[in-house]
Amino acid sequence: MPLLVMKFGGTSVADLDRIKNAAAKVKREVERGYDVIVIVSAMSGKTNELVGWVEATSPLFDAREYDAVVASGENITAGLMALTLQEMDVPARSWQGWQVPINTTAAHSSARFVDIPRENINAKFAEGFKVAVVAGFQGVSPEGRVTTLGRGGSDTTAVAFAAAFKAERCDIYTDVDGIYTTDPRITTKARKLERIAFEEMLELASLGAKVLQTRSVELAMRYKVKLRVLSSFEDTDENSGTLVCDEDDIMESKVVSGVAFSREEAKITLFTIEDRPGVASAIFGPLADAGINVDMIVQNISEKDYDEAHPGAVTDMTFSCPINQVARAKKALEDAKTAGTIQYDELIIDEDVAKVSVVGIGMRSHAGVAAKMFSALSTENVNIKVISTSEIKISVLIDRKYMELAVQALHDAFELEKA
Amino acid sequence: MPLLVMKFGGTSVADLDRIKNAAAKVKREVERGYDVIVIVSAMSGKTNELVGWVEATSPLFDAREYDAVVASGENITAGLMALTLQEMDVPARSWQGWQVPINTTAAHSSARFVDIPRENINAKFAEGFKVAVVAGFQGVSPEGRVTTLGRGGSDTTAVAFAAAFKAERCDIYTDVDGIYTTDPRITTKARKLERIAFEEMLELASLGAKVLQTRSVELAMRYKVKLRVLSSFEDTDENSGTLVCDEDDIMESKVVSGVAFSREEAKITLFTIEDRPGVASAIFGPLADAGINVDMIVQNISEKDYDEAHPGAVTDMTFSCPINQVARAKKALEDAKTAGTIQYDELIIDEDVAKVSVVGIGMRSHAGVAAKMFSALSTENVNIKVISTSEIKISVLIDRKYMELAVQALHDAFELEKA
Known part of the structure; x- marks a missing residue:
């Protein structure tokens, strides 16, 4: 049967x-x-x-x-x-x-x-x-x-x-x-x-x-x-x-299948941390222990190299996490600073962000998806704060107030209304 | 432990x-x-x-x-x-x-x-x-x-x-x-x-x-x-x-320990049934099949012996059951009459009755409890409709309007307020 x-x-x-x-x-x-x-x-x-x-x-x-x-x-x-x-x-x-x-x-x-x-x-x-x-x-x-x-x-x-x-x-x-x-x-x-x-x-x-x-x-x-x-x-x-x-059961797939978003995001940046092996694990270890779902992570070379106050190489670290975990994340980082396992000058929290993503298995075989996405957002004057990509997804963190606009712009740009 | x-x-x-x-x-x-x-x-x-x-x-x-x-x-x-x-x-x-x-x-x-x-x-x-x-x-x-x-x-x-x-x-x-x-x-x-x-x-x-x-x-x-x-x-x-x-764990027990009562009683009487072996089972079999909780049962020799319409010996049968089962009981008896397994002239239902009982293990070794009970009820002019007894209990069916009076009278008569 x-x-x-x-x-x-x-x-x-x-x-x-x-x-x-x-x-x-x-x-x-x-x-x-x-x-x-x-x-x-x-x-x-x-x-x-x-x-x-x-x-x-x-x-x-x-x-x-x-x-x-x-x-x-x-x-x-x-x-x-x-x-x-x-x-x-x-x-x-x-x-x-x-x-x-x-x-x-x-x-x-x-x-x-x-x-x-x-x-x-x-x-x-x-x-x-x-x-x-x-x-x-x-x-x-x-x-x-x-x-x-x-x-x-x-x-x-x-x-x-x-x-x-x-x-x-x-x-x-x-x-x-x-x-x-x-x-x-x-x-x-x-x-x-x-x-x-x-x-x-x-x-x-x-x-x-x-x-x-x-x-x-x-x-x-x-x-x-x-x-x-x-x-x-x-x-x-x-x-x-x-x-x-x-x-394999999908005959002809589009490059992008959908636009996803999440309002419940926050961005946390640690300014002026040491740029040395092990620093990422010193930061994200305590966050993991505190049960924080860290999502996007970006590390930039800081302008502050060769600053007198920071003789070694320094950098900034930015990550996103769900907004209701921000307090716990902050505490974990401050505790780690107090314990001396990490150093940073400043911890900046931005709770007014949203994540918008385009998703599609067709991306694997198509170049130019990221360029098209960024161009569509730029046309609408939406500033991108963080970018993260996977094989079949491109996500950006933007100001929350632009979220709906960004979703609409991307839906149009990839012509998702057409079957 | x-x-x-x-x-x-x-x-x-x-x-x-x-x-x-x-x-x-x-x-x-x-x-x-x-x-x-x-x-x-x-x-x-x-x-x-x-x-x-x-x-x-x-x-x-x-x-x-x-x-x-x-x-x-x-x-x-x-x-x-x-x-x-x-x-x-x-x-x-x-x-x-x-x-x-x-x-x-x-x-x-x-x-x-x-x-x-x-x-x-x-x-x-x-x-x-x-x-x-x-x-x-x-x-x-x-x-x-x-x-x-x-x-x-x-x-x-x-x-x-x-x-x-x-x-x-x-x-x-x-x-x-x-x-x-x-x-x-x-x-x-x-x-x-x-x-x-x-x-x-x-x-x-x-x-x-x-x-x-x-x-x-x-x-x-x-x-x-x-x-x-x-x-x-x-x-x-x-x-x-x-x-x-x-x-055995009770040092000195009183003759009567308590007076119980139940308002939810009904009395059903079948008038003029045959007085022959097997008639009780012909009546109570269908009631049991219908899930009726028959409680007290009394059978009286009827005055109607040697009546022309009923040449054999005849009797009346009275029983009590919970009031919410009366309709089902009535149907079971009428069905049995229709089927011819029992005969009766009349079926009288009294839904205005209550049951009052005195209970006590001391009764086993004390005579006169019933007499005292009936006397107490008689003093208050409470008419007894049905009596039923067990080794440690005497129950009477009375008009429901006398129930509280009867309970109070019995409580007093057996001096239950005294330890």
């Missing part, structure tokens, strides 16, 4: 009516001849309620107990979804993480999959059940404790099941109807993509397009799981949404 | 502050040198919310999925209680039913304990944990599905753990401060009992004193678990509340 994995996020199962709506989509696939594994999130708001209780109880909570409490939300949805399907005459059974079992590491609140044995669920399919409704976001540790995968983990659960059960496809039902060339709230020219390559989706996911969790895309890429993103709230068929797939 | 079981009901863990208050009581016992197994209910209101969702989804729900959904409430409290204890520097770990495991039958929503292996929890105690917080009301079936014990099941969980772990005592913390000679809302003379025998408590529990679930008392009696009922909302010490214990 061919098998599908279908995942419904929190807004797609927010109340009993929406669960019914989601169940109808599942039933349709069963009628098409599929066995279905449904992965469900907690009803939207539920996880926040549970997290709120845990944090109010114990600010520095024990992650084992956090997981035990928070995973309840998905268990409730799983049971309700199974009941809803039964009401529609679809034989369904719910599965909590330990029942499958979804074996994970013991890294509570950020557990990773170890393996997902197929025996128990397949035995139920063999008995005539058509649907296994699995609580997303959770698993069980080697010690038999409930684990969770971290926020957005239900996407990853879905992909892991699709890989383990060799599903024909993994459909992620969400509150948008696919992956767009950019956020339609920024430009009405934004166009839904029919297909996007895993690598592109990975860059888009990590750049702030919050449709899919990054880890789920990584996992899908590794196991070549065909991922489809589509809307819970529209009628959908086999051509709906956006297919995230291997680049 | 001596071990205590402490159980906190829904109102005792209704919010984070109350959980904190309950945890303080646990901590005090740990400081006294006990290992503690804490059994928790769902935060009050939670179970109703979950049940509401299940019933709205699927009126004739699959009990396996009902159990999976509804048991989540206790899991949440267990995790929050463990976190609260940790915050108070008490090493605590939460346990869901499958983790212990609490092995039950597969009778979903009314499962019974099969066994509770001690190994896993004892291993944690050996590691230095002082408290195991166990989700009440739930277990796991032989098929690895979540089961629940039915409403009030957390009391039963507590007693079962006390029996399995040979606890020194099982303390049931609730919203009343003990067992009273009768409901203090009926008479201010009601007095809290220091001790009460299991048998008496069983009669009181099944007669409508809703402090303890009947099954939990049965289990405590069978395994000689010392049960204590005491208040979550007061300062308590080792002498607080009421001890439910073996009658």
